[in-house]
Amino acid sequence: MHRTVTLLGATGSIGRSTRAVIAENPERLSVAAVVAGRDVAGLARIARETGARFAALADAGQGAALREALAGSGIASGAGREAVLAAVALESDIVVSAISGAAGLEATFAALTPGRIVALANKESLVCAGAAVMARAAAVGARILPLDSEHNALHQALGREPIAAVARMTLTASGGPFRTWTAEQIAAATPEQALTHPNYAMGAKITVDSAGLMNKGLELIEARFLFGLPAQRLDVLVHPQQIVHGLVTFRDGSVSAGLSVPDMRVAAAHCLGVDVRLDAPSDRFLDLAGGAPLAFERPDLVRFPALRLAMAALAADGRAAAVLNAANEVAVEAFLARRIPFPAIAALVEQVCTSAGSGAAPADVAEALAIDSETRYRSRELLSDGRFAAT
Numbered sequence: 001m002h003r004t005v006t007l008l009g010a011t012g013s014i015g016r017s018t019r020a021v022i023a024e025n026p027e028r029l030s031v032a033a034v035v036a037g038r039d040v041a042g043l044a045r046i047a048r049e050t051g052a053r054f055a056a057l058a059d060a061g062q063g064a065a066l067r068e069a070l071a072g073s074g075i076a077s078g079a080g081r082e083a084v085l086a087a088v089a090l091e092s093d094i095v096v097s098a099i100s101g102a103a104g105l106e107a108t109f110a111a112l113t114p115g116r117i118v119a120l121a122n123k124e125s126l127v128c129a130g131a132a133v134m135a136r137a138a139a140v141g142a143r144i145l146p147l148d149s150e151h152n153a154l155h156q157a158l159g160r161e162p163i164a165a166v167a168r169m170t171l172t173a174s175g176g177p178f179r180t181w182t183a184e185q186i187a188a189a190t191p192e193q194a195l196t197h198p199n200y201a202m203g204a205k206i207t208v209d210s211a212g213l214m215n216k217g218l219e220l221i222e223a224r225f226l227f228g229l230p231a232q233r234l235d236v237l238v239h240p241q242q243i244v245h246g247l248v249t250f251r252d253g254s255v256s257a258g259l260s261v262p263d264m265r266v267a268a269a270h271c272l273g274v275d276v277r278l279d280a281p282s283d284r285f286l287d288l289a290g291g292a293p294l295a296f297e298r299p300d301l302v303r304f305p306a307l308r309l310a311m312a313a314l315a316a317d318g319r320a321a322a323v324l325n326a327a328n329e330v331a332v333e334a335f336l337a338r339r340i341p342f343p344a345i346a347a348l349v350e351q352v353c354t355s356a357g358s359g360a361a362p363a364d365v366a367e368a369l370a371i372d373s374e375t376r377y378r379s380r381e382l383l384s385d386g387r388f389a390a391t
Contacts, residue, residue, distance in 0.1 A: 003029055005272065006087060007050075008107055009098030010034035011042040013202045014121045014147065017264035018096050018272070019050060025278050032092040035084055035099070035107070038062055044069035047077075054090055056083040058103065085110055094272060096147065097122045100203055101329055102372050109133060109365045112142040119271035121147040123222040128322040129368035130225030131361050145271045146226055150219055152267035153245035153258025154227065161250065163228055170247040171219050172239035173299065174199050174262075176211040179240060183303050189342040191335060199242045199262040208332045209306075212345060213299060217310020218328075221321045224314060231315045236307065238297045243286065261286050305346040309353060319359040319371050326375035327352035334383055344388040352379050 005022060009015050015036075022029045031050035036043040038059035044066060047055040052075060057066055060080030070077050078086060088095065088110045095111040096119045097104055104122035111118050112133070120126070125133055137144050146152045150171045158166070177196045178186050194211040195204060202210070209215035213236075220234050237247075242262040249255050260266040261284060269278045301308040306328070313320040331345040340348070352375060362368035382388065 001276075002027070003093040003272070003274070004032040004091070005029055006033045006035075006090060006092040006095045006111075007031060007052075007098070008035045008084075008088070008096060008104065008111075009100065009121070010046050011036040011039045012098055012100060013200070014096070014098035014264060014268070015046075018098070018119075018268045019046065020265050021268045021272055021278065022050065024281070025272070028278065029272055033087040033090045035087045037099070037103075040065045040069055047075050048073055054078075054087050056087040058084055058099075081106075093117060094119055094274075096268075096271070097125065098147070100124075100205055102128055102325060102369075105129060105368060105372075106365055109136060112136045112140055112144075114141045117143045117145060117271075117274060119145050119147045119268070123148060123218050124325055126222040126225045127218050127325045128372060129362045129365060130221070130321070132364050132368065134225050144226070145274070146222075147264075147267050147271050148219060148222070149245045149260070149262070149264060149267045151223060151226055151246070152270055153260070154223065154248060155258075156270065157246060157248040157256040157258040158227070159256070161248075165250050166227075166229065166233070166248055167251045167253075168233050168235055168249040169223060169227060169229055170235040170237055170249070171216060171223060172237050172242065172244055172246060172296075173213060173216040174210065174242045175238040175240050175297075175299075176213065178211055178303075179238065181303075186303060187341060187343050191338065194335070194342060198240070200264070204336055205329070205332050208335060208345075209328070212306040212342070213304040214306035214310060214328055214345070214349075216299070217307045217314075218325065220310060221314050231311070234314070236299055238299050239295065241292055241294055243288075243291065243294055244296075259286060259288075260284075306349065309346060309349055313353065316358065318361050319356070320353065322362060322368055322371045323353055323356045323375045324349060326372045327379045330376050330379035330383070334388075339383065340388045348379060348382060348388050351382060 031052045033054040055077045057079040063079030094117045097108040098121040108125040313324040327349045331348040334340045
């Protein structure tokens with residue numbers, strides 16, 4: 001069966017992995033539309049290479065530049081919010097949602113149409129509005145497949161077992177570049193050091209999140225909505241080799257684990273194949289005998305307080321996760337701009353979450369975006385008074 005794909009976040013690391021799988025399976029997959037943030041040259045090149053019918057940039061000011069870059073190709077294009085939503089509305093079988101951050105929420109929600117498959121790599125969609133997104137998918141008959149490697153591993157390890165048979169699901173984390181660092185060393189970490197992930201080449205924001213284990217906290221919240229498990233039945237283990245991506249412990253004590261090489265093309269191939277396995281080249285096959293021994297350890301919530309904050313938001317439910325996510329995006333941006341030191345990311349997030357108090361979970365995208373906007377404003381206010389500034 002041939003399927004068409006709309007790729008949101010085409011120029012990012014997930015987009016790169018997805019394009020590779022599509023190129024390996026031209027008889028099974030083709031591209032309908034591609035969307036990116038502001039990279040005109042990158043998106044134009046991808047649109048031409050993939051044969052997309054439509055290309056859209058989120059940056060409304062880049063429309064003319066994109067049209068010029070695509071001149072003579074026959075590929076339609078646009079820029080701004082309406083163009084992104086037009087790309088999502090274009091007929092396709094699968095939408096890969098890989099726009100980074102809360103910016104991907106509206107497009108992900110719009111992608112949920114009857115019979116469509118959404119391969120979800122934008123975890124913030126579920127962190128900010130998980131209940132609303134999952135309810136919408138169920139109401140219209142859309143199917144969400146997890147493209148994050150950890151959630152994809154859990155999905156495969158669960159198989160056809162009912163969620164009622166599950167005692168616990170465990171996500172694994174590499175531990176990031178600071179896994180063995182002291183608190184003092186982490187306090188002095190530079191953006192360059194935080195951006196050196198041991199296993200994956202990813203975008204700046206998610207790589208910094210991984211360095212502080214915030215990314216794993218966001219993934220716990222995502223898992224809560226994807227699988228419908230409460231906070232007390234979700235867990236994290238640090239696994240530096242990143243071979244075991246997720247474990248499902250069943251009520252009878254048996255455990256199923258999802259293993260693969262640390263390569264996002266594996267999860268992308270599973271999602272794009274839907275219910276049929278796609279062939280992969282031999283370098284994507286796991287050689288357990290030839291690899292390093294597999295090790296596991298508990299995360300250190302003292303050196304990595306961001307994970308503790310995410311766990312607290314997960315347990316609090318309501319609007320807490322949306323607040324956490326928005327504050328974190330502002331804090332990471334400030335760290336990358338060298339305005340605050342690395343520990344101030346978690347410190348700012350904690351201050352914002354504490355001052356926000358409790359509240360109901362957003363009922364729709366509009367409410368989620370309102371919480372996001374309000375929280376960003378508050379976070380930037382706190383940053384402006386200098387208390388978190390780098391010294």
